[in-house]
Amino acid sequence: MPHPADTTMGERLREIRKRRGMSQRGLAADSGVALSTIRKVEQGDYGSPRMETVRALAVALGVPATRLLGSAHETAGASSAVLDRWAPVRAALDAPPPPGVDEAPTVAGVRAAVTAAMPLAAGDRLEELGRVLPLLLRDAAAVADEPAGRPVHAALLGITGWMLTQTRQYEAAETALGRALTGAADDIGAAGAVSTRCWLLLRRGRIGEAARLAEEWADRLEPRMSRATPAELGAWGWLLLRGAAAADRDGRGDDAERLLRLAGSAAAALGQREVPGGFLRAYDARTVQLKEAEHAMISDRPDEVLRLSASISWDGMRPTSNNLNRNRLDQASAQARLRRYPEAVDTLETVWQAAPQWLPHQQYARDILARVVERRRTLTPRMRVLADAVNLPL
Known part of the structure; x- marks a missing residue:
């Protein structure tokens, strides 16, 4: 055989x-x-x-x-149009460190510039982020040999890897995240790059690799709950959630639920304390609730998806691709599964209005709209607009 x-x-x-x-x-x-x-x-x-x-x-x-x-499964990457649009970012990622110049960047200046660019990522403004990343990568590489500059460079590489994963530029994302991991100052810093790489592997369809990586690092970082810092709890919780996502997609629902419970215990130990490190590391009980709704959708329980989503409080949180918008796609999928097609279209339209630069990169959104379109004899003007927005051929 x-x-x-x-x-x-x-x-x-x-x-x-x-x-x-x-x-x-x-x-x-x-x-x-x-x-x-x-x-x-x-x-x-x-x-x-x-x-x-x-x-x-x-x-x-x-x-x-x-x-x-099997071992050879790989999902499709970015289109040629996307690759062309972000070619300057990939070129900057591959460029050697710049030679000395009269006005060399400083660590403090680069750190401030990276901090100023973070709202672009958190706000799903991917095109603006793509325009500033080449210069940021050049300047961060120039200070990467300094002890204080290395973690700044690593953090920027982590954001770059996240953006490249978001836009399905998988090979370049692997490069950025590998360098971010190498340059991390400690295990907590490294965990951010590892968590994003788990997501990258899931997007590529490499479920087994994602599961193994998440498990290895979750075991490595498991904290003592009684004295764990917010950073430790957040890093551990995210690795557990990545492991749960891999288990879900592998059809191991019991393992996914076990990991979600552990992630919930991390959130409970964290309480009202804030996890430092920016939007990619943000973690609390709502983070776990979102993944529980995702688990319900993958487990084909659309009514539970809508119930769980309705119970989440969004007070004080801006909707970004890492929270409300991703959850809204689960809601739209649940509505389509329940044949509530007008509601699914309404929900997709809400996401498009909130994150027009993010939605076109979501294969999930294309799949949801395709399900709606397949079951309609005629398409409304709104459906046609959405089809253009998510690049769904009609």
């Missing part, structure tokens, strides 16, 4: 289905995946299935999703 790595997903699906004594029709009934889709996947005529489809099949078969995906 060929090694799983040498077979296609369709071959693995067919082999496991037959070992379970299931027909294609029976698998369709148990998984909720269309019989025609299962046939096309097994015949190798389907292309690359969505993770939602892979997970549903894996759960019905009682195997991890990674068993179906």
